[in-house]
């Protein structure tokens with residue numbers, strides 16, 4: 001069995017050197033409520049197609065890692081109760097012929113092996129608050145250290161320990177660039193007080209960095225990716241006071257419910273959507289669309 005199966009559309013685009021952008025499925029399956037999740041999955045693909053970029057939504061269906069889904073595959077990731085699958089889960093799903101929605105880590109892993117160099121998501125996983133005792137740090141970080149993919153993300157969610165996440169990315173030698181920003185963005189909010197070393201202002205600058213990374217790697221594929229931190233435009237961000245208030249409630253609810261491990265992120269996201277009266281969901285969709293657009297521009301620059 002092939003380790004992954006590119007769709008005919010994705011295979012043709014890669015073969016011909018046309019731009020391709022990978023999209024993850026955990027955000028659809030576990031990060032957004034139904035039925036908006038299906039609309040979002042379709043819309044992200046449409047944004048890419050409207051710019052001449054081939055979408056490669058990635059998921060494991062019936063044991064086969066799929067790179068690029070058809071309409072039925074997109075429906076399945078939105079409507080079925082799929083396992084949340086990180087890199088370590090891929091062989092288990094394959095052995096059991098099971099399906100799973102891929103996290104940023106698993107999506108980046110499969111994208112890199114398929115030859116896709118640009119990936120759009122909402123927010124990268126990171127170091128959870130309290131990680132110094134729970135050890136809860138997303139495999140998104142360590143995986144990016146060994147997968148040559150540019151991940152366009154609106155930073156990481158403010159529910160995480162954001163300074164610790166940036167420290168870990170430094171330790172793992174994953175470069176971080178701010179896209180038209182000097183500070184790290186906070187998912188629903190455009191800016192944190194955490195400065196970044198590097199700022200880029202155009203997709204061509206990102207493409208140049210990706211080419212330099214490739215040139216420096218001597219053909220190796222087990223090399224770091226790139227985190228492109230792309231803030232939501234400030235006029236679209238969530239009200240910061242409301243954000244702080246709802247987050248505090250969400251942490252209290254998670255503690256009370258005793259949620260742990262990989263259930264934490266979906267729990268907090270679901271709670272926050274309800275407690276914000278849906279406002280956080282609209283912001284989440286806006287920042288994800290914004291990331292898809294920037295990823296398209298980068299993929300086009302890279303293919304040029």
Ligand code: PSU
Pocket residue numbers: 024026027028030031032102103104105122123124125126137138139140157261262263265269
């Ligand atoms: N951030 C979001 N929405 C999400 C996720 C992150 O705003 O749905 C998902 C991504 O798939 C990410 C995963 O890879 O959560 C990280 O989960 P964990 O912390 O369990 O590694």
Ligand code: MN
Pocket residue numbers: 136137138139261262
């Ligand atoms: Mn975790």
